[in-house]
Amino acid sequence: xxxxxxxxxxxxxxxxxxxxxxxxxxxxxxxxxxxxxxxxxxxxxxxxxxxxxxxxxxxxxxxxxxxxxxxxxxxxxxxxxxxxxxxxxxxxxxxxxxxxxxxxxxxxxx
Amino acid sequence: xxxxxxxxxxxxxxxxxxxxxxxxxxxxxxxxxxxxxxxxxxxxxxxxxxxxxxxxxxxxxxxxxxxxxxxxxxxxxxxxxxxxxxxxxxxxxxxxxxxxxxxxxxxxxx
Numbered sequence: 438x439x440x441x442x443x444x445x446x447x448x449x450x451x452x453x454x455x456x457x458x459x460x461x462x463x464x465x466x467x468x469x470x471x472x473x474x475x476x477x478x479x480x481x482x483x484x485x486x487x488x489x490x491x492x493x494x495x496x497x498x499x500x501x502x503x504x505x506x507x508x509x510x511x512x513x514x515x516x517x518x519x520x521x522x523x524x525x526x527x528x529x530x531x532x533x534x535x536x537x538x539x540x541x542x543x544x545x546x547x
Numbered sequence: 548x549x550x551x552x553x554x555x556x557x558x559x560x561x562x563x564x565x566x567x568x569x570x571x572x573x574x575x576x577x578x579x580x581x582x583x584x585x586x587x588x589x590x591x592x593x594x595x596x597x598x599x600x601x602x603x604x605x606x607x608x609x610x611x612x613x614x615x616x617x618x619x620x621x622x623x624x625x626x627x628x629x630x631x632x633x634x635x636x637x638x639x640x641x642x643x644x645x646x647x648x649x650x651x652x653x654x655x656x657x
Contacts, residue, residue: 439556446551453548529647533650536646540643
């Protein structure tokens with residue numbers, strides 16, 4: 438027996454972070470572009486944009502920043518706040534899996 | 548900010564328990580009938596039967612038992628093993644929510 442979980446963080450205005458949103462933010466960080474990130478994740482640009490828009494509506498502090506021009510021709514990057522939120526999400530997720538594994542053992546279900 | 552979670556328990560043969568499966572098992576326990584349980588949950592008898600069949604395939608010990616005839620005209624009941632599994636699932640779920648609330652506070656996200 439194995440125990441699995443999905444977590445998500447929400448405010449009154451909607452979902453801030455979930456597996457899908459974190460995956461998108463990480464890919465934006467990796468590629469520096471919402472367009473490249475959506476292609477890499479095989480979702481439409483419109484869907485990616487909508488997800489980010491929903492994320493932005495749940496928080497006052499921006500998670501991403503769009504840079505225009507510059508030597509690299511601009512692009513989309515994560516803010517330090519965005520990066521720290523992803524680290525927190527991943528940490529809580531990992532700790533939750535460990536917690537659940539212990540519970541399964543405690544209740545003799547594995 | 549609030550943190551939410553969904554848990555499920557699976558074996559190599561499929562999903563044993565999830566929110567939906569536990570809800571169905573509880574309703575069978577309450578109504579004494581798979582037919583009544585599926586109606587109460589607004590799902591088709593076929594879907595309810597398929598869910599139970601999947602549950603049964605993941606474990607060697609039966610979670611439900613079908614009684615034929617008798618003064619109450621038979622029906623479907625949970626076995627003691629089925630009842631104990633539901634209690635374990637609900638307990639782990641509740642403990643997980645408490646654990647996650649603490650994590651949110653720990654990371655100053657609420």
